[in-house]
Amino acid sequence: MALLELKNVSVEYKLSEGKLRAVDNVSMKLENGDVLGLVGESGCGKSTLIKGIINLLPSNGKVLDGNILFNGSDLTQISVEEMRKKRWKEISLITQSAMNSLNPVYKVGTQIIEPILEHNGGTKAEAMEKAKELFDLVGLERGRLDDYPHSYSGGMKQRAIIAMSLALDPKLIIADEPTTALDVIVQSQILERINALLDQYDGSMILVTHDISVVAQTCTKVAVMYGGKIIEYGDVVQVLKRPNHPYTMGLKNAFPSLVGEKKELVSIQGTPPDLSKEISGCRFYERCPFRQDKCKEELEITNVENGYFYCARSNERDELRKLADIADTWERM
Numbered sequence: 001m002a003l004l005e006l007k008n009v010s011v012e013y014k015l016s017e018g019k020l021r022a023v024d025n026v027s028m029k030l031e032n033g034d035v036l037g038l039v040g041e042s043g044c045g046k047s048t049l050i051k052g053i054i055n056l057l058p059s060n061g062k063v064l065d066g067n068i069l070f071n072g073s074d075l076t077q078i079s080v081e082e083m084r085k086k087r088w089k090e091i092s093l094i095t096q097s098a099m100n101s102l103n104p105v106y107k108v109g110t111q112i113i114e115p116i117l118e119h120n121g122g123t124k125a126e127a128m129e130k131a132k133e134l135f136d137l138v139g140l141e142r143g144r145l146d147d148y149p150h151s152y153s154g155g156m157k158q159r160a161i162i163a164m165s166l167a168l169d170p171k172l173i174i175a176d177e178p179t180t181a182l183d184v185i186v187q188s189q190i191l192e193r194i195n196a197l198l199d200q201y202d203g204s205m206i207l208v209t210h211d212i213s214v215v216a217q218t219c220t221k222v223a224v225m226y227g228g229k230i231i232e233y234g235d236v237v238q239v240l241k242r243p244n245h246p247y248t249m250g251l252k253n254a255f256p257s258l259v260g261e262k263k264e265l266v267s268i269q270g271t272p273p274d275l276s277k278e279i280s281g282c283r284f285y286e287r288c289p290f291r292q293d294k295c296k297e298e299l300e301i302t303n304v305e306n307g308y309f310y311c312a313r314s315n316e317r318d319e320l321r322k323l324a325d326i327a328d329t330w331e332r333m
């Protein structure tokens, strides 16, 4: 049984006028030990998807249909109280605004040992020892456990939240751009340490990021989101080396080389679709250098080994991949 399996999950937000489908019919599977990178441009639905998984959508947001199976139990069917019990211990979440989630009136150490004491019992001293180890792991001085959050910098707060999220060896960590306040070197250091820790007990992670270089370094699987859909999904080496969807091909060009060779960075022109409007066919149509009329029709999924993608020109993917490597292909758009 997979640790987490999403089957045809859609999420909609009610707007003052109309509605907005931020996640559309998403399916994916995560096994124990997997680290999944969820990538895509701003506004493509990454945060909405993970808030849907963990039942933290704002009041105007709703998981419309589909199943979210965690260790076999459907998270769409459990109560808020049951979900609360799973937090920290089974699924822990590091949000995009994690820095603001420390309580200003308690010392940071007190806040870190609280869930440890609540879930694991034991003495305060034992919990504090664990907190110290976690501070070592995220590169904070142990002495800072005695300080209040206001004396922490943004980056330190972020590290403290990461430490807290790791406190109970959760089976699944969902991290929504957890290292944005940290510089690149510290970021990869911390992600490596989280990975090493997860390895020790076969824990899994969903790592949300804009940055596919981070995915290449950290993840075993990748889901590429565009306009509310996962348009390509699979093993990280496969997807990043031999992308099958034109958007993934373009995304790869927009980042410094993952395999060392120097090449020109090319960005994808245009902007993502407005999700409050009905979209038929491929969401990437407007920006795709390879678009054809048939792309406007409802797309079929193409299954590949350990993954899938949605592109009407799937049979021509080897050819398109070669063209996508040429900067001119994108600049002529």
Ligand SMILES: Nc1ncnc2c1ncn2[C@@H]1O[C@H](COP(=O)(O)OP(=O)(O)OP(=O)(O)O)[C@@H](O)[C@H]1O
Pocket (backbone or CB within 6 Å): 013, 014, 015, 020, 022, 040, 041, 042, 043, 044, 045, 046, 047, 048, 049, 058, 060, 061, 096, 275
């Ligand atoms: N509370 C809300 N009410 C209405 N629409 C929302 C709400 N939150 C998000 N949206 C819309 O849902 C879509 C997806 O947003 P989401 O925050 O999930 O994107 P994201 O991929 O996490 O972006 P970013 O990389 O900027 O964090 C966007 O069009 C956004 O405007």
Ligand SMILES: [Mg+2]
Pocket (backbone or CB within 6 Å): 046, 047, 048, 096, 176
């Ligand atoms: Mg987000």
